[in-house]
Amino acid sequence: MYLATLGSSPVDLVDAFGSIWVTDGDGGSVVRLNPVTLKIMATINVGGRPLAITSGGGAVWVACVRSNRLIRIDPGATKVSGSVAIRDLPTGITFEDNAVWVSGTTDNVVQRIDDANMKVTDVIPVGDRPLRLAAGTGGIWVTESARGSIALIDNISRKVVARVDVGKKPGAGIVVADQFVWATNFDGGQLVKVDPAGRSVVGRASVAVEAYSVAVEGENVWVTSTKSNSVVRVDRSTLAVTGTIAVGHYPQTVIVASGSLWVASTREGVVQRIDLP
Numbered sequence: 001m002y003l004a005t006l007g008s009s010p011v012d013l014v015d016a017f018g019s020i021w022v023t024d025g026d027g028g029s030v031v032r033l034n035p036v037t038l039k040i041m042a043t044i045n046v047g048g049r050p051l052a053i054t055s056g057g058g059a060v061w062v063a064c065v066r067s068n069r070l071i072r073i074d075p076g077a078t079k080v081s082g083s084v085a086i087r088d089l090p091t092g093i094t095f096e097d098n099a100v101w102v103s104g105t106t107d108n109v110v111q112r113i114d115d116a117n118m119k120v121t122d123v124i125p126v127g128d129r130p131l132r133l134a135a136g137t138g139g140i141w142v143t144e145s146a147r148g149s150i151a152l153i154d155n156i157s158r159k160v161v162a163r164v165d166v167g168k169k170p171g172a173g174i175v176v177a178d179q180f181v182w183a184t185n186f187d188g189g190q191l192v193k194v195d196p197a198g199r200s201v202v203g204r205a206s207v208a209v210e211a212y213s214v215a216v217e218g219e220n221v222w223v224t225s226t227k228s229n230s231v232v233r234v235d236r237s238t239l240a241v242t243g244t245i246a247v248g249h250y251p252q253t254v255i256v257a258s259g260s261l262w263v264a265s266t267r268e269g270v271v272q273r274i275d276l277p
Contacts (some may be wrong), residue, residue: 001273002272002273003038003272004273006022006271008025009025010024010271012052014055014060014255016055019035019041028046028050030053031044042078046071048068051063052090052091052092052132054094056095056100058075059073068087068088068089069085070093071083084113086120087111088106089106091103091131092133092142095115097155100113102133110126110130110153124153124158124159129144131145131170134175134176137197138161139153140153141174141196143171145186164201167204173213178216180195181193181194182216182221186210188211190207191223191234208223208225208244213253215254219235219237220235221234222256230244231274245261247272249267250266250268252266259276261273
């Protein structure tokens with residue numbers, strides 16, 4: 001296991017343009033890490049408590065929850081190249097179909113922002129407390145935390161076309177991989193497997209108290225537990241728990257990049273790289 005110390009509060013991660021990009025909420029910045037040396041290549045001030053991050057259309061995109069702005073970063077120049085006002089408390093973000101999609105948690109909406117002109121083209125009503133987003137298999141999937149469900153937004157009609165109940169407080173964990181949608185159930189401590197074609201739950205695994213973020217790698221699904229400060233490995237087919245790795249305090253985000261797990265441990269101020277066999 002290898003550590004990059006940020007000294008503040010790393011929250012979200014994305015692998016893009018040969019680097020690992022990290023939102024530092026308390027620091028009001030985005031940190032660019034070298035994935036091999038874990039050295040900080042650049043720190044970009046964005047203000048407004050950056051939370052969620054994604055990439056697409058030749059840029060890195062950041063949602064800031066205090067300023068309620070979407071920030072575009074030019075990875076070539078490693079600097080902010082644009083911003084636009086968005087709805088209150090943008091906690092989730094993804095990129096699909098030449099657009100950035102951002103949740104507005106206070107207003108219970110998902111917004112679509114054109115990546116070329118950075119204008120909001122659509123504001124789509126969804127269920128209570130939309131938190132995180134994932135793109136793929138038919139559109140944009142959004143966790144509806146207060147409702148206990150995930151919803152599918154068709155990216156053509158830009159309307160909610162399906163909803164699947166997944167249990168108590170789905171939150172930060174949602175990813176589309178291998179033709180399935182994987183979500184976490186925070187209060188229930190579960191990993192939930194959803195068939196997007198049938199729009200139904202096809203499996204559940206009890207993984208850990210406060211199941212939070214989720215990532216898929218090969219035959220494994222990885223889930224962070226903010227209670228036990230660990231990453232839990234689950235077999236993708238059987239949904240059996242096959243291992244646990246201790247990580248830093250309050251691991252909010254896990255991603256897979258270049259054969260490694262990357263974990264942002266928010267309250268310890270570190271990003272960890274765990275090389276996989």
